[in-house]
Amino acid sequence: MSAPVVQMTTEQLQSLIASVRLAAAAGGSSAATAAVQTKGSFTNCTSRFGGQRDHEAVEEFVTAIVTYKEIESISDEDALKGLSLLFYGLASTWWQGVRKEAKTWADAISLIREHFSPSKPAHQIYLEIFEDKQNDRTAIDTFVCQKRALLAQLPEGRHNEETELDLIYGLLNIKYRKVILRQDIKSFRELLEKGRIVELNNLEAEERQADSGRESKRTKRCTHCNYRGHTFEECRKRKPTKDSYN
Template sequence: MAIDLLRKAFSPPKPDWRIYLEINQKKKKLKTFESIDSFICKERRLFAQLSERLSENTMINIIFSQLLLSIKEKIPRESISSFQDLLQKPRDIELLIEENKEPRPKSSDKKKKHTSESCYKRIEDDRKGNPRIKETILNCNGCGLAGYYRSNCPNCNKKNPINSPEKLDFNAVHTTIFGRDVPIVDICINGLNGEAYFDAAA
């Protein structure tokens, strides 16, 4: 009783008609990448949610009708009498189909069974020796030197060598002094003579 109450509170049962709708919508298609084991398990999970239990033969008929045509052509319905047969026999056929799959056609070519290795455009270019991809030649937008950007161009970023140190001189300062005289001393820095003014803060 308690389990039924919990199921109704957190997982209310679906009506049978909705479950049958989900079963019919889950037909295994060729484009869906789903194993036969996973497909049959999902179908049996839906059958278990029905209010009235179906017979095993009825469930096998419904699941068998939804298999791929390539599988149904190789397995007669009469050869399947249990879910074990329904799992094992289609599984073997599915493995054979996977092994016999041809390479996927090239997306840019509409010819049937045309792979990238047999592309006639690629073969023709290789025969003529034409490069398929044209290389872009880089040029400096400053001097036009090929193979360089302006940021790494040796011509545009060439540094001038320093032959001799530049001579430094003191700037002339003309000031009008009111009040007391400012102390001045003669100084010599690196061979350069000049005068230094002291700020007495007075």
């Protein structure tokens, strides 16, 4: 026996559709409310700062937390409240004493930079730039990166890229300057590209020289004892001993 068919009037169908729409809207509103109530924080941020007076370390920390704040959509107020979670050691002690001075998030960032990475006078930065030249062990990428980091601490707009190239080019190791002429490079990108080629070529030449030395050692044969690896002049067996004089 088939089940009875339930027929609905037009009014009943419209009422049912309206009820479903109302329920869906209420559910979406609850989800939106929950999303609004969920606040971002620095709880899961892995960046930490211990108070070292190092320009690069300070800028790395500031860049990391500013980026994290933006990604997690943390409000300025909540970021300011949670900043203490990211300090340890000396930095934590310092923050306890100055936190009342930070009225805004921007104030906090400025305080960090002013205390742990105060601006150096230009003449001191120039002294650090010209303090040392590139040695044989330092790769060109590392050397140029270090020098450009110092140049970045100068007042904005002090030098254009061409002038900065002039400053750094003269500090490069002679093995690069012999191959890369200053007039052939217009940017740091070109300098690094050509510098890497020089390094690869030098590495290949060193490997070939080492292989050649090993091959030469293998092919040497002593005409006195007939063993490989040394020559007649180097042969120990042909050298007289004390017993031969007795």
